Amino acid sequence: QQPVQSPQAVILREGEDAVINCSSSKALYSVHWYRQKHGEAPVFLMILLKGGEQKGHEKISASFNEKKQQSSLYLTASQLSYSGTYFCGTANSNSGYALNFGKGTSLLVTP
Amino acid sequence: EAGVAQSPRYKIIEKRQSVAFWCNPISGHATLYWYQQILGQGPKLLIQFQNNGVVDDSQLPKDRFSAERLKGVDSTLKIQPAKLEDSAVYLCASRQIGQSNYGYTFGSGTRLTVV
Numbered sequence: 001q002q003p004v005q006s007p008q009a010v011i012l013r014e015g016e017d018a019v020i021n022c023s024s025s026k027a028l029y030s031v032h033w034y035r036q037k038h039g040e041a042p043v044f045l046m047i048l049l050k051g052g053e054q055k056g057h058e059k060i061s062a063s064f065n066e067k068k069q070q071s072s073l074y075l076t077a078s079q080l081s082y083s084g085t086y087f088c089g090t091a092n093s094n095s096g097y098a099l100n101f102g103k104g105t106s107l108l109v110t111p
Numbered sequence: 112e113a114g115v116a117q118s119p120r121y122k123i124i125e126k127r128q129s130v131a132f133w134c135n136p137i138s139g140h141a142t143l144y145w146y147q148q149i150l151g152q153g154p155k156l157l158i159q160f161q162n163n164g165v166v167d168d169s170q171l172p173k174d175r176f177s178a179e180r181l182k183g184v185d186s187t188l189k190i191q192p193a194k195l196e197d198s199a200v201y202l203c204a205s206r207q208i209g210q211s212n213y214g215y216t217f218g219s220g221t222r223l224t225v226v
Contacts, residue, residue, distance in 0.1 A: 002153070032214055041115075041202065042154070044214030087153050089215075097167055098144050099215070101153035 001026050003090045005102035012078050012109050020105045022088030023070040031064050031071040032089040032099055035082075042087060045073075078109045113137065115218035117203050123224045129191035132221045135184070136205030142166075144215065145178055145188050146202040154202055160186060161208065193225045 003024045010018050022031060030049050034042040048064035048071060059076040075082055085106050089099030116135040124130050136143050142161050146154035157176065159166040162183035171178065175194070180186040190197055200222050204215040 034214070041217035041219050042215075044216070047212060047214055049212065096142075096161070098156045098159045100156070101146075103151075103153045 001090075001092065002100050003088055003102045005086075005088060005105050007105060008103075009106040010108070012107070014080060014109055014111055015077050016109075018075045018078060018107060020073040020075075020086050020088075020107070021070060022072070022090070022102055023068070024090050024092075026069070026092050028064075028066065028069050028071075028090050029093050030091045031062075032091075033062055033071075033073050034087045034089065034101075035084045036087065036104070037084040045086075075107070078107075080109050080111065083107055083109045115203055115205055115216050117201075117218035117221055119221055120219065121222045121224075123226060124193055126195055126225050127192040129189065130193055130223060131187055131189045132201050132203075132223075134186045134188070134203030134218060136186070136203070137207075137216055139207060140205035140216075141183065141208040142206045143180060143186050144204045144206075145186070146204065148200045148202055148220070150199070157188070157201075190223075193223075195225050198223055198225045 003022050006021045032047050033045040036042040050066045062073045064071045085104040087101050087104045089101045118133050144159050145157040148154045157171045158168040158178045160180040163180050178188045200220040202220045203218045
């Protein structure tokens with residue numbers, strides 16, 4: 001079941017904040033976030049497990065609301081290097097099956 | 112540690128021809144995935160291996176796609192015959208067994224163009 005991401009695209013000025021959402025119609029066990037720059041492989045950012053935890057990595061953090069079956073990625077004080085396409089990948093159980101990825105959110109940070 | 116290696120980096124073929132992609136996962140990673148990423152979309156799972164066994168190939172178009180992972184290390188994905196709609200980037204990723212709290216490591220992918 002493919003998760004739904006919103007918005008599809010965001011344009012920011014350096015230093016502004018952004019939120020990217022990921023929702024699923026099925027119960028979630030875990031949510032992964034990846035960033036992909038043009039022509040490159042997706043790079044793992046963070047993983048959230050059910051339990052509603054929130055994680056952070058420098059100025060990028062994420063939350064996971066198990067009841068609402070959704071996750072949000074927060075980019076604070078964006079930098080030019082944050083530009084790229086962000087994907088969420090979801091797992092519906094801990095059975096070891098592969099992630100289902102959303103269609104992605106394109107983020108462009110301008111000077 | 113070395114990353115996930117894929118080759119070739121680019122491939123252009125005519126429709127109805129065959130093509131093969133190769134992936135060498137991170138040493139010790141028992142789980143290997145092949146994803147298809149069409150331009151402007153998210154990666155879509157084709158097949159998942161654990162060691163040399165198939166865990167999930169429900170989305171693999173088996174009439175034309177095949178994959179194997181001999182000896183539980185390298186893997187090969189083949190398309191025969193190719194169609195225009197197979198034009199995409201084919202990504203290989205790996206993860207260690209039991210590391211459900213860890214992310215995937217992706218290779219750089221093979222960009223296939225079918226003309």
